[in-house]
Amino acid sequence: MLKPDAHIETPSRFPERPGVLFMTDSFETGGSERQFAILARALAGGAFRVEVGCLQARGAFAGAFSDVAHFPTGGSFLSLRSLESCVALARFLRRRRIAVAQAFDFYSNLMLIPAAWLARVPVIVGSQRQIGDLLTSRQFRAQAAAFRLCDRVVANSRAAAERLRPSGVRPDRVVVIPNALPEEAFAAAAPALPREAGRLRVGMIARMNHAVKNHPGFLRAAARIAAQFPGVEFVLAGDGPMREELERLAGSLGLATRVRFLGDRRDIPAVLASLDVSVLPSFSESLPNAVLESMAAGVAVVATRVGGNPEAVADGETGLLVEPGDDARLAAAIERLLRDAELRRRCGARAKEVAREQYSLERVTRRFEELYQSLLAEKPGRRAWLRPAPSGAAPARRRLRVAIVAASPRWIGGHGVQAELLMRQWRDDPAVEARFIAIDPDFPRVLAGAGRIPVLRTVARLPLYLRALGRGLRDADIVHIFSASYWSFLLAPVPAWWMARRRGKKVLINYHSGEARDHLRRWRTALPVLRRADRLVVPSAYLVEVFREFGLEATPVPNAVDLDQFRYRLRQPLRPLLLCTRGFHPYYGVDVVVRAFAQIKREFPEARLLLVGKGPSEGEVRALVSRLRLADVEFTGPVAHAEIHRQYERADVFINASWLDNLPISLLEAFASGTPVVTTAAEGIRHFVEHEQTGLLSECGDPAGLARNVIRLLREPALALALSRNAREESRRYSWEAVRPQWLAVYRSLGPAEAVEKQFSPEPALRV
Numbered sequence: 001m002l003k004p005d006a007h008i009e010t011p012s013r014f015p016e017r018p019g020v021l022f023m024t025d026s027f028e029t030g031g032s033e034r035q036f037a038i039l040a041r042a043l044a045g046g047a048f049r050v051e052v053g054c055l056q057a058r059g060a061f062a063g064a065f066s067d068v069a070h071f072p073t074g075g076s077f078l079s080l081r082s083l084e085s086c087v088a089l090a091r092f093l094r095r096r097r098i099a100v101a102q103a104f105d106f107y108s109n110l111m112l113i114p115a116a117w118l119a120r121v122p123v124i125v126g127s128q129r130q131i132g133d134l135l136t137s138r139q140f141r142a143q144a145a146a147f148r149l150c151d152r153v154v155a156n157s158r159a160a161a162e163r164l165r166p167s168g169v170r171p172d173r174v175v176v177i178p179n180a181l182p183e184e185a186f187a188a189a190a191p192a193l194p195r196e197a198g199r200l201r202v203g204m205i206a207r208m209n210h211a212v213k214n215h216p217g218f219l220r221a222a223a224r225i226a227a228q229f230p231g232v233e234f235v236l237a238g239d240g241p242m243r244e245e246l247e248r249l250a251g252s253l254g255l256a257t258r259v260r261f262l263g264d265r266r267d268i269p270a271v272l273a274s275l276d277v278s279v280l281p282s283f284s285e286s287l288p289n290a291v292l293e294s295m296a297a298g299v300a301v302v303a304t305r306v307g308g309n310p311e312a313v314a315d316g317e318t319g320l321l322v323e324p325g326d327d328a329r330l331a332a333a334i335e336r337l338l339r340d341a342e343l344r345r346r347c348g349a350r351a352k353e354v355a356r357e358q359y360s361l362e363r364v365t366r367r368f369e370e371l372y373q374s375l376l377a378e379k380p381g382r383r384a385w386l387r388p389a390p391s392g393a394a395p396a397r398r399r400l401r402v403a404i405v406a407a408s409p410r411w412i413g414g415h416g417v418q419a420e421l422l423m424r425q426w427r428d429d430p431a432v433e434a435r436f437i438a439i440d441p442d443f444p445r446v447l448a449g450a451g452r453i454p455v456l457r458t459v460a461r462l463p464l465y466l467r468a469l470g471r472g473l474r475d476a477d478i479v480h481i482f483s484a485s486y487w488s489f490l491l492a493p494v495p496a497w498w499m500a501r502r503r504g505k506k507v508l509i510n511y512h513s514g515e516a517r518d519h520l521r522r523w524r525t526a527l528p529v530l531r532r533a534d535r536l537v538v539p540s541a542y543l544v545e546v547f548r549e550f551g552l553e554a555t556p557v558p559n560a561v562d563l564d565q566f567r568y569r570l571r572q573p574l575r576p577l578l579l580c581t582r583g584f585h586p587y588y589g590v591d592v593v594v595r596a597f598a599q600i601k602r603e604f605p606e607a608r609l610l611l612v613g614k615g616p617s618e619g620e621v622r623a624l625v626s627r628l629r630l631a632d633v634e635f636t637g638p639v640a641h642a643e644i645h646r647q648y649e650r651a652d653v654f655i656n657a658s659w660l661d662n663l664p665i666s667l668l669e670a671f672a673s674g675t676p677v678v679t680t681a682a683e684g685i686r687h688f689v690e691h692e693q694t695g696l697l698s699e700c701g702d703p704a705g706l707a708r709n710v711i712r713l714l715r716e717p718a719l720a721l722a723l724s725r726n727a728r729e730e731s732r733r734y735s736w737e738a739v740r741p742q743w744l745a746v747y748r749s750l751g752p753a754e755a756v757e758k759q760f761s762p763e764p765a766l767r768v
Contacts, residue, residue: 017049018099020372021069025107026056032129034289035156035179036104042180042365048372051096053089055107071111082111089115100372102154103127106135106143113146123375128155128174130286131163131307134212144168151375152428154368157287157308158564172427175371176564178311179287180364181355185269185296192270193235193260200232200338203275205268205290206282208240214281214304214324215246221281221331223253229338232258237271239264272297276344277337283324285309292359295319295351300344302333312359314674316570318351374428399433400751402426403472403505405496406482408438417641417665418512419482421560422743425736431744437472439492441465462495469499476505477751483511485519489526497529506750509533511554514662514684515587516546527552534750540663542684555746559663560739561731566645566672568728571652574713574720576600576607579651579675581644581666582658584615589657589680591617591624595703596655596710598628603711608632609655612639612647648673653710658682659700667695671731674724678709692719694727 020043024036044050053069069092071085093101093116100123101116103109109126116124126147135143144167147153153174155161161174193201202222206213215236222234236246236259243261250259265271272278278294280303285291287308294301295312301319303309313319320333337344377399406419419436426434441464473479479500483493493509500507509530513519520526527550530536536554538544547554578597582588590611597609609630611621614637625633639647648654654670656679663684670677677695679685680702689695696713698705713720732738 017047018372018376019051019097020048020100020102021051021053021093021096021098021112022102022104023053023108023112024055024104026054032105035129038180038182038361039365039368042182042361043368046365047369048100051098053092053108053112055085055111073107073111086111086115086118090119093119093121099123099376100125105129106139109143109146113149117149122379123372124150125371125375126150126153128153128160128164128286131160131284134210134284140167147173152371154371155286157311159307159311160286172424175428177364177367177371178359179289179292180361181292181296181359182361185293186352186356187269189267189269189273189297191274192262192265192267193274195274198231200229200276201235201274202232202277202279202334202338203235203237203271204279204281205237205265205271205293206280207238208236208242208246211242212283214283215242216249217281217325217327217330218279219246219249219253219255219259220327221279221334222255222259224327224331225335225338226255226258228335232338234259235262235271235275236260237262237265237268268293269297272299275299277302277334279330279334280304280309281322281324281330282306282309287312291319292355295355296359298348298352300337300347301351302330302337304330310567310569312354313351314354314567314569316572317347317568318354319347370430371428374430377430399429399431400747401475401477402432402434402480402747403437403476403478404434404480404482405437405439405469405472405492407492408440418559420641421562421736422480425560425740429740432747435472435476437468437496439465439496441468462491465492466495466499469496473500473503473505476500478506478508478747480508480510483509483513485513485515485526486523489519489523489529494525494529497533501532506534507532508535508537508746508750510537510539510557511543511547512539512662514658514660514682516543516662517549520546520550535746537746538662540684540687542687543662557742557746558734558739559665559668560736561665561668561672561734563672563731563735566648566669568672568674569649570674570721570724571676572717572721574676574717575652576604576710576714577650577652578607578609578655578710579612579647579653579670580610580655580657581612581639581647581669582656582664583613584611584618584621586617587659588615589659589701590621592657592680592701592703592706593655594621594624594628594630594633596657596706597633598630599704599707600710601630601632604714606632608634610634610636610647610651612636612644614638644669645673648675651675653678653713655706655710656680656685657700657703657706658685661685663688668731668734671727671734674728676713676720676723677727678706678713680706688730693723694730695723 022040027033040050040052055071055073057068057070071089073082098121101112101121102125103112104127113124113126147169153169154177155174156179158176161176164174204218208215225232247261250256272294278299278301280288280290282304285307291301291303291312295318301313303313303321304324305321306324310321313321315321322329322333404419404422407416423434423436426432479496481493481496483489497507530552536552537557538554539559541556544554544556580593582590584590600607648669654675654677658680659682661682661684667677679689679695679697680700681697682700689697691697696709698709
């Protein structure tokens with residue numbers, strides 16, 4: 001149990017709350033252990049009853065808890081004592097009526113997960129809080145086997161999640177929830193070391209117990225800097241078995257009087273208040289607390305480009321990144337911040353903003369609570385674990401059942417991207433239970449040949465599609481149909497609309513095409529169908545206006561972009577490396593992009609152009625590139641959306657030449673990535689790209705105007721930086737956190753009264 005604390009004594013709306021067991025290896029002063037203590041205390045103040053377990057009852061953080069359940073391993077997980085502890089832990093889980101078992105590190109993964117599986121705990125959650133490259137192959141396999149027993153594995157960075165791919169853990173069972181920063185990390189603190197005029201301090205905060213932190217690299221970089229900056233002092237906060245060796249190294253480098261070894265510290269905010277630059281030169285990290293705490297304190301960071309560091313540190317914006325093991329570049333990055341006080345200030349201020357937006361304890365705690373609640377809600381076979389609500393209490397409401405009808409993810413396009421994002425985000429949501437129905441179901445083996453013949457493919461697929469609709473719509477409350485225009489409208493949305501109406505389902509048509517005006521004017525079949533839908537939803541104000549021209553009222557819900565997928569970075573300096581991720585269709589004007597690129601090459605011969613995608617006009621574009629004798633044009637072919645972020649990372653300018661458009665996801669992705677946008681002012685684009693604020697606009701079909709805007713960006717780096725920052729802020733309007741409430745409001749307006757957001761009953765005690 002947790003010790004009494006003013007924060008956690010806040011009365012809960014749940015007289016008896018579902019029990020969560022948090023288990024760790026020990027209570028040492030490392031980053032994982034600090035996160036364990038922070039989260040356990042924060043979660044105890046909310047919807048869950050939190051209990052704490054450990055394998056080794058030692059360490060500075062043990063004092064934060066009382067009644068810690070201790071399950072020693074006896075030095076090996078194969079020892080008799082370890083097996084006895086595993087059985088005892090399983091009994092403990094049942095006796096304490098634990099609903100959620102959360103392991104927090106490698107060793108507790110190996111102990112708690114099998115014990116919880118034996119005890120039939122409803123929800124089992126493992127943790128991946130390191131990249132995994134420090135594990136032996138035997139350890140990696142053992143942990144992977146444990147993870148396969150979990151309902152979810154929580155990784156604290158995308159890099160850590162990525163390392164689970166070879167382990168056999170299903171990708172849909174991996175959730176990324178970052179480390180949390182308590183409010184005191186953001187508060188102003190009195191410096192632990194008094195500030196002195198003319199003295200700058202460079203510090204490193206890390207335990208001295210493993211070579212992976214690379215303390216020697218920090219000291220060697222310090223020796224390079226010391227000769228040029230006599231007023232700079234170096235600080236090492238942390239302790240461990242390597243300390244004596246590091247003190248000897250500092251002496252041999254001539255740093256004995258320039259380096260302070262502070263030992264183990266519990267006042268990290270005060271230490272950070274003493275620093276001007278915080279450095280972490282590790283060889284491996286997932287999402288280090290030292291970096292996040294430095295950001296929260298407003299201290300500029302220099303870190304190595306490993307693991308999850310680039311997810312937190314935007315190079316040139318919240319700090320500087322260097323390659324691991326390069327002492328010279330590490331020293332150069334630190335020197336750059338020491339010489340440029342404005343850069344230090346700007347990086348520190350922006351880092352603090354990002355830390356509060358993404359890593360606040362409130363945000364992270366809420367994500368854990370939502371994860372636990374949604375996983376418990378998914379356990380229909382184990383409802384006996386939850387005691388029914390007492391008479392007079394509000395009944396638990398079921399989730400809204402939504403059937404999403406759209407193109408399958410194998411087709412690269414906006415509809416498929418949005419449908420996949422909705423399915424992924426609703427998966428763990430306590431309010432919505434989503435089911436996907438592909439408009440292009442796979443052919444059975446006997447009909448595989450038909451899939452290669454265009455017209456026959458369409459005819460043969462229709463009965464398969466109708467059968468999938470029949471099955472998928474059976475228990476749906478709402479049918480959410482993605483819609484394009486022309487023949488696509490007739491072949492995909494119309495059958496779903498017809499079958500849903502026959503079954504008495506509420507129909508939502510989510511229309512996306514930028515060709516809406518021409519489609520509605522020329523195709524008489526469209527308007528009657530749209531008028532008979534229960535709700536029309538479009539992604540932009542532009543389409544709302546178009547629909548009104550035809551007497552149709554539509555609700556705007558914007559496209560969403562997964563900000564966690566696209567790493568934001570500022571381009572300094574801005575290189576003439578252009579990216580266009582639009583398909584090769586005439587209305588996307590890729591030929592105009594190529595003609596503009598030809599003019600850019602005259603000013604910047606080193607310019608390059610990346611063309612991502614496929615389509616019917618690709619041959620014409622390739623012929624144009626050949627006719628203009630353009631070098632440095634790369635046709636990448638189609639790229640899976642899960643990998644598209646890598647193309648944005650390669651490029652420095654996003655270029656688009658649409659003749660007509662709506663709310664293109666590719667531009668949102670460019671916003672999120674920090675890639676400045678130069679685009680034609682197609683009617684839909686003018687509604688969300690503001691000229692000289694979030695991008696530069698030119699007239700449709702004008703390659704010279706497009707080229708001038710790219711050249712302007714390359715010659716005005718301050719403008720490019722301003723556009724990038726403004727666009728990133730604009731992209732937050734399209735994050736899932738911003739879009740989810742809008743979809744939920746639409747669904748609830750259509751759903752049955754008894755289907756509202758799933759909540760636990762007021763007394764969800766456990767029954768064994």
